[in-house]
Amino acid sequence: MWRPVALLLLLLVPLRAPAVETMRIAMGDAQGEVRVSGKGLSFGSDTEDAAFTPLQQDGVVVRRRGSRLELNGAPVIGSAVRFRAGVESSDAGTPGDSAIRARDMEVRGDVVVRLYKDGLQLINVIALEDYLAAVLGSEMPVSFPSEALKAQAVAARTYALQKKLEAYGAPFHMGSSVLHQVYGGLNREDPRTRAAVVATRGEVLTYELAPIEAYFHASCGGHTESGWDSLQRDLPYLKAVECPCGRLPASRWSATVSDAELRAALGQPTEGFRVTGRTSTHRVSRVSVAGGASVDGAQFRRKLGYTKLKSLDFDVEHTQGKWHFTGRGYGHGAGLCQWGAKALADGGMSYRDILLHYYPDTELQQLY
Incomplete structure (x- = not known):
């Protein structure tokens, strides 16, 4: 609606x-x-x-x-x-x-x-609207289809407005790094990002008449994750949904980690390291070592490094003194999947339908 x-x-x-x-x-x-x-x-x-x-x-x-x-x-x-x-x-x-x-x-x-x-x-x-033109150029490849760029524009606008409401009265509303939305300033603008922003001017996603927390990520690997399992945000519109990005090469990754690197991330010896918990979408929720010590999956990823461990949807094996991770997706997995949005747009889906796919039960509304 x-x-x-x-x-x-x-x-x-x-x-x-x-x-x-x-x-x-x-x-x-x-x-x-x-x-x-x-x-x-x-x-x-x-x-x-x-x-x-x-x-x-x-x-x-x-x-x-x-x-x-x-x-x-x-x-x-x-x-x-x-x-x-x-x-x-x-x-x-x-x-x-x-x-x-x-x-x-x-x-x-x-x-x-x-x-x-x-x-x-x-x-x-x-x-x-000027801010969004630069955010799009920082967050999504400008070569993506226009419908994917429009979907990202609405998600970024909604996320920004929700953060503004949350930070009411504070000196600033958001940062410019990956912790919020990546914002690189004027040199990140592009005619295609500007066109996507203009085409969706004032449009936001709402749930019960309030802007949603419109999280997004690069690639989910085939299934997005629920808000609770990925971000400890129990939000009704952040549900696990199927995504076509799982068929794309961009959703696959691998990493090799030494015993010393893994020990530093765990804060424990690596003997007996194994995955002991997964969510319904196969993402790791907990890892453990010999003796019963365990680490939350999200905390483990943060300590090992987001660029090293690109997502929590991974398998791991130990050979020749090294730990080999093979995974799917890039990011926390909640909300809009950017590579999935590209695949859906390539298949002819409109930005509005893309948004409602990744944020079910929300409404697309004209705020101004």
Whole structure:
């Protein structure tokens, strides 16, 4: 079902809001100083109705001096300062569209530098739809079919809005790493990602009129995993469903690990190492060693390394002093499978049907 949800918009957009939905994305931390640059650079307070004052230069160094900030050596009032490029006079409202650089990352929108712990924190305030165009280029190959890209756009938009609601009142809503959604800034945009975002503008997935936790991953290996078994999130729309990605070479992987590596991951000797628990989709839920010591599957994968152990759907054998893992899938397995979405799109399925396949019992709704 697809229908507008006006009430959700009131929850997401404050009364004195800019004209478009925005996100606050943590770009990382800095030590004592950071350089911010952009053509026509201006600065103001970190508020949505701030007036911006032109700096008459295209770059500035922000330094921390004790408990205050300095711009090119001049003190400024407050614990944060917000920068915008392309502003020729006093302005307020929606973050700008001109490129602005902080450290080694170029982004659209505004950049906030704030006092944080003993250093500085950088935050990108960006229009949601601009943010999504860069997320798609970071999270999914731009060569994928347009219907797969559209499905990813809706999932990423939904995930972002749910995180924004969850982080209400916090300095930022999400990070820019794989722990949330990978966001590489302006250089990750592509005409195909922009087209997918525009084609699905304002569309979100909801369950009982709230944005869902729209988790996604690279490849499930043939079956997605339930929210509880993969993430300890008992959500009715994160169910184990069949997926065509299991037939693709991209879903297969192998890894060889030495005794020393395995011992470090387990925190125990490797004698008697074996799989002692699996979920209904064959993913490892627990491993054990001689003497009864055991480790949760997700914890074991994290300690051994996500790039080494690409998923928990694996088998293992010990030969010639080494441990050989053979597995299926890449990622936690919950929600949208990106390679599965590609296969379904190649088969003619629309992005809406793809989304409802991976998030059953949800509704696709027009939020704005």
